[in-house]
Amino acid sequence: MKRHSWRQASLIMVSLVMIATMFSACSEKKAPEAAPSTDIPAEEVKFPASLTYWASMGNAGTVMKSFSEMGAYKELEKRTGTKVEFQHPPSGQEADQFNLMLASGKLPDVIEYSWGGVAKGPDQAIKEKRILRLNELIEKYAPNLSKVLADRPDLKKLVTTDEGNIYVFPFLRPEQELLTFMGPTIRQDWLDKLGLQVPTTIEEWEKMLIAFRDGDPNGNGKKDEIPFLLRDINVAFVGAYGITDGFYREGEVIKYGPIQPQYKDYVTMLNRWYKEGLLDKDYATTDGKLQDAKMTGNLLGSLVTYNGSGVGRYMNLMKEKDPSFKLVGAPYPTAIPGQKALGQADSPFAGVGAAVSASASNPEEIVKWMDYKYGEEGHILFNFGVEGESYKMENGYPKYTDEIMNNPDGLPVAQAMAKYMPVNWSGQFVQDKRYIEQYIELPEQKEAMKNWLDADRSKLLPSLTPTSEESSSYASIMADINTYKAEMFDKFIMGAEPIDNFDKFVETIKSMGIEDAIKVQQAALDRFNKR
Template sequence: MGVDGVFRAKKGKVVMSLLLASALLVTACGGKSGEAQDPKGNASADTKEISLLRPSWNNLRPASSELWMWQEYEKMSGIKVKWEELTDIGEKKNVILTRGDLPDAFYQVDWSNGELLKYGQQGLFLPLEELFKEHAPNLQKYLEENEDVRKGLTSADGHIYATPYIDPYPEGNRTIRLWINKKWLDNLGMEVPKTTAELEEALMAFVTKDPNGNGVNDEQGWYMPSGSLGWTFEQMMMGSFGIGNGGRKALGNFIYVDDNDEIQLTITADGYKELLKYENRMYKNGAINKQAFSGVDYDKWTADAAKDTVGAWNWAAIDYIGESVKDDFVAINVLAGPDGDTASLTDSQVAGASSLVVTKDAKDPGAILKWVDYFYSEEGSVFGYLGKEGVTYNVEDGKKVYIDEILNYKDGIGLGAFQYVDNVYGGYFPYIELSPEVRAAAGRKEAPVYTDLTEETLPSVMLPDLPATIQEANESSSIIADVGNYVGQMRVEFVTGTKDIDKEWDNYIAQLKKMGSDKYLEIKQTQYKRYKES
């Protein structure tokens, strides 16, 4: 069983069983300290430098070569890294592959499953699954004990071309949740909603009963930067309308897993039609902000929030709305829908499937994997996020807490830590994320406890990006570009009421079929079968 499925009750609260301690007790680096190894496992004393290409964060912190963490890890590992850091790497990465000499590996670069397979089959990226067994014992052990992670990394040809960014904790940033203004609920004598009907009632009260008490009708119901509705609120509500099983990546690809363990399209489902009607009704009544689709950027939204005018919004973490009002909100992970359905909007624990990719020009792939494998140990996770005791953190009452220079950094704790350690900003690090409790304690905070996020309310399946052949990737990408644009356009028209949902639904479905939605579904069903059989 993977970490996702392991929960235990404690004093009425649901907490994650901390398997990492037992699952990751393999030592970080096999062999003698400081020695690299070649792919065959032979000691290679002359391999002391590797080259890694990564995104640049130098506008926010020191260059990697100057960062305390990497200088310290060079002493610990005996391996010096020659860093190449580029801005806009997403636009440049494919051009880089045409260079005469490639870096030994790409670090923290986002490659799609299709790209990993394409360049792997061209021989530019090395298959790693056999090398893991010799040179990455921590990661190998995790893959053996978490089949969903192994499946999520396996390409359509059966190879694994990258090491992952793993987040075992659904109560952390893997889940997009609804945040509702608890202060306003208290002022109105209302309870935190548990159903979609109760949410609608609460948001209607927010916009009609002056819950902020200023005598001005300035309150908004659900309100976020324009364009957020479809991939935040709407996707979360899919779980309430019976089409949310499969997790965030699945819903982002317009698919879900039905009760028969088959892939279906969300955007053609009866549940989606009912969800659009729900959104349309709330938009019409003002419970969803009238600028949901245009006119509001992040700065305007946070400025409005600071004026106590925001009733509800969606995100993983409370900090997104700003310091001044964040304590006014409480989280809702699931809402029971009209038929009692619930499923949280939670991602696979494979938070990134291409965190470190080894290239054909790597002189010693085994040494690179040995170097990165440390970060798949418990000790390595602590080092990547917190650093070292007495240097970047101290222990207070048994908890690891950042030093004052980090806690008091002018731009906040996260960027303060980023001046010393790497695995706190930007995501896609090749490592296993620490628990929300440990991360919160680092800033002298407590992690929230969600009583509504349980094994029963999580999706029964949380899919990674499904493995695609090159042909499938090409076919589906051309279909989804047209379908995505059309669905976005029709969402605006259906929710705002420009088009009647009942009258236009058949035409909407017919247009999707014309664009290739049936073929897209067939491709995704094939990929899901391949994923389950891998």
């Protein structure tokens, strides 16, 4: 769930172009046989004896070598009798390994991936007989997922492509509390020491940052405080101006934030803050490890961070070192008092899920096996793990045990969870809100969630999919634009490029093809609205 740096984003876009080429190459080879018909009576279909399953390790990579060691999958094998041979790409090499797998034409039975972001899109993958269209298989052999989609037409719209295909057993997050997990975060103890309230506007933020710079809130008699760390700032402050750092919509019209006049106001503000010492001068070279050192070293006053790995982790790290240490998740600030800013929120379905390979010999059995996770027993298993080990039922509420919440080996909650279930990153099941109610256990985390939810999300886009014809050119255009935009953003902030050259920046982005990219996104939104 972490944001990518611009360099990572650029690599991802380049990977999409590579995938498009590989799909094209694959289509020239002998395609796998089409899926068998769904004439087998549902009552005659059994769980498969075995299957092969490709998936990223996610958070589990730090505590195990394979999903076969995970509590939920070990228990699933006991219940279904299905032996799963897991295949995991090395961490950080997922896209490259996915590309190579597609190019080889030798696909496992199940592929768990972010299919919505694959170049040419999942519809083309179905046409080229790489993966199966699942609509009829789900309707006949997956009663649990069928019920989920029937009960939530909004989710069914998201998991169905523009051409009417359902292509994965999806990872679904149906509640808003599961979709908002990061935001602006401030040292509450510094606010208290300086007699300040939690800021809600850009003007109030600036006054607070000045006070952090000049008021010696860390009490060491030195002017060494870092008022704000710029990492991931585009999530925090650009929304104050009613735009995003990428594509968004005004009504049903697609726009691109960095070429709007409001973006100039945004970078002008950040440039002023940088010159006045309100931003970390070394923000561009500050990684996660250095960020941790600045926060735990009592130097950093505010930043954008996650509720679990940020607010919760820092509170726990500092509770013995500095009992007065306290964080507060602040509302997304607005540039206009009384008007809500745009906030962060993921899509309930972002294209992540498990596809069935077109070469699988027993798709009906595989579909039945995957559908188990959407039933009541499977839902509990993949959200809470093994009863008596990772959770226990208390008045009908699945409560995580100390094995998870206070791990005897000292594992953070996220890693302790990963030993038993994939609930805090991905999979093919419906994420349960009762997970997040316990994962954000501290009062500071609960307040952060409440404040971050109090934001406008009306301009955020659903997950959109370009057509196969649009995909390659779009990926190429945006790879170049994202690289250029990120470089110029830093130059504007640090003063290496005069703000007066903003119009030239806009014209350059236009010359790189942004209008064509906007047309692709507009067409995708129009198709989405017609689903």
